[in-house]
Amino acid sequence: MTKKLLLSSVFGPFGVDDAFGHKENLMELFHNQVTKAQGIASLRFHHRSFGLYFLAENVRAPVTVLDFPSRNDFERELKRQRYDAVGISFIVPNFLKAKEMARLVRQHQPEAQILLGGHGAAIEGIENLIDCDHVVRGEGIRWLRQYLGEDPHAPIHHPTLISAEHKRLFGIPTPGACGLLVPGVGCVNGCRFCATSHFFGRTYTPFFASGHALFEQLCRMSNELGTQEFFVMDENFLKDKTRAQELLSCMEENHRPFSFAVFSSAETIEAFGVENLARLGVFFLWIGAESKHETYDKNKGRNLQALIRNLRDHGIAVLVSGILFLEHHRPDTISQDIDYLIDLQGVFTQFMMFTPLPGTQLYKQYKRQNRIDFDLPFEQWHGQHLLNFHHPHFTRAQATQWLQEAFQQEFDRNSSSVYRMTETYLRGYETLASLGNRDPWLRHRSHQMLDRAQELRILLPTLRHFAHDELERARINTLEARFDATLGSLDPTSRALQLAAFGIANAHALRCRFRRDLDQPRFSRTRYRWPSPMHRWQQSLESLAAGLRKPSEQPIG
Known part of the structure; x- marks a missing residue:
């Protein structure tokens, strides 16, 4: 019998103080971590829970996806439809929400198996902290296929999705759709603090082996969505230089000038070339600068200020990401790093608290050293309010103040990101x-x-x-x-x-002026491969007819 699956993100509301979360944990990437000090000029938009749609698209079983339901929406779905398995995707700060959802599953559908996934699945001993049957870590498509008795190595089908929705500047809706492209998952750089790299085993799993395959996928999605613009969700898309160059050749030969927002690193940018990025159509690039003093191989010996200036000269809006409260940071050295990151003159600057997250080398190191503050609830482990470890030179309150001042200084000195982008x-x-x-x-x-x-x-x-x-x-x-x-x-x-x-x-x-400008992501319910209402009625009538037959009339075999 075919199993029926419910896959869900955690429930809202988000960014509020309640029994399941805190107001600092907003469900808006830029407004929470990048342009948070810029007030009405902050960039506002929401992302869907992309992984759920990839999972649903790549199995043969009937699947329902609930994205950003309320608690009542989730409970209502459990009451209206029986499921064989319920998958809950969550990040570490949403631990309590995932735990409550698992409780609701056991209450309303005790026979259903509970599957936990997402970055929250990396929490040590999560199977003992949340009532569940399976914990899925890493790339989940092959795992889910195997769980359902399907071929785990079948080709991966890329769904057609919009990257961001409810986009606004100054409250003004911004035009144009931007599609989502996921060429692969993971990253081989393996920075010690990076939850994504460690979650996928510090390896890269490509979904598309060639630039030609990427091009065909882009053409299909472009035709369906009516856009040439795509956000590339890949930790270091240009790392496979051959694939990226082949994609560019296909675009030029067929005159399909797609445009991209990408993640990349200094080493990769230099290898690919800034003019080639412009040829490829890159208009936004997220780069990890991290720190002036703690350099990684990806940045070592490179002039990031000159590189970022060159990128902006070619029309590429650069987001510079940096880390505060590293081991070497004291009040004087952290000031130097804040100045360094601001002086890189990115269009956007992200300041993140150094945060040892479960599954990373950093977490294991700090746990051995007894430095992690396990008294701080998981709801606060998001790197934008409180340190989740004991720093020798900053109290919790001091760290919060330094972080706020870093964002404010960046705004004061560089002006709004909207101005810089223009x-x-x-x-x-x-x-x-x-x-x-x-x-x-x-x-x-x-x-x-x-x-x-x-x-x-x-x-x-x-x-x-x-x-x-x-x-x-x-x-x-x-x-x-x-x-x-x-x-x-x-x-x-x-x-x-x-x-x-x-x-x-x-x-x-x-x-x-009269209410908090807090946006909640839109709830959506998507069903995959469910019988139509007419087909269900037909099945019900056939079952009823079968039940009314005399024993001699029952079908044989």
């Missing part, structure tokens, strides 16, 4: 337009960059009105003059859009 895309247009004089492909890339710059240009009056300080206001005025000199004045339609955007932003700012 300036970067204009700068990229100027560079690519010059290179495009001798290269038709880069000429087309310059037109794409121009479209990005012109979209954000609409926000300049709003940016100026809500400017953080006089320094940012002066920078915006200079940027507007550059736009006028380079591209001429805006047409009447664009000016009308500027007025509309300004009005929406002011209305949003007024609402935020």
Whole structure:
């Protein structure tokens, strides 16, 4: 008999103080970890729980996916449909939510098996902390297929998904869909603090072996979604240089100019080349700078400031990620690292607390040294409020204050990320337009960059009105003059859009004066391979008819 599966993310609400979580754990990546000090100028959007959809797409069994349900939504589903197994995906800070969901499964469907997955499954002894039947660590598609008695080595089918939804700037909905591409999972760099690398065994598992296969997948998703823009969820997509170059060749030969947001490292960027990144259509890049003094092989001996400047010159908005409260950090040295990260002049800067997470080398080391603070509940192990280990030079309260001040200093000195992103895309247009004089492909890339710059240009009056300080206001005025000199004045339609955007932003700012600007991700229920209602009625009638037959009329065999 075919097993029926329920796969679910943990329940909301998020970012509130309740029995299951804290207000600091927002379900918005940038607003929680990157632009959190930038107020109304913070970038706002939500991501789906992508792994659940990959699992559902790659088995033959009937599956229901609940993404960001409420507790009542989850309980209602348990009451309305019987399942053979319930999978719960969670991260460490959502431990209590996963535990409560497992309790609800045992209460309403005691015969169903409970499967725990996601990064929370790395918690030591999780099978004794949460009532469950199986704990799934690492890449879960092959495990789930084997659990269901299916071929674990069958080809992996990539679902068509939107990367981000409910995208807003200043409360203004931002246009355009961005698809999701997952070329593979894991990372071979194996940085000692990286939960993702360790979760996948410090190896890389490709879902696509060649650039040609990636290209075909991109064409299919582009046609379905009506977009050429994709977020590449891969720890170091360009590490396989041959695959990336083959993808670029396919794009150029078939004139399909897809654009990408990617993760990468300094070593990989230098090997691939910044101009090649522009040719590939990279418009956003997340790079781990980590620390000036604690360098990893990926950064060793490289001038990150010059590299980031070059990337921005080519229209690539760089997110610089850094770590605070490393072993060598004292009040003087942590100040040096904060200055170093700010002076890299990224478009975005992420400051994360050094956090030994279960499964990592760092966790094992700190546990041996008895440095982990197990009195701090898992709900606080998210790296944006309290240290989860004993640091010799910072108390919990001091660490929280330093983190807040780092974000504030970055905003004070570099102005809003929206301003920086707008300036970067204009700068990229100027560079690519010059290179495009001798290269038709880069000429087309310059037109794409121009479209990005012109979209954000609409926000300049709003940016100026809500400017953080006089320094940012002066920078915006200079940027507007550059736009006028380079591209001429805006047409009447664009000016009308500027007025509309300004009005929406002011209305949003007024609402935020009276209530907390807290967005909850949208709940969705997706069913895979379930019989249609008509088919279920037919099955019910056939079962009823079979029950009414005389014994001699029962089918044989």
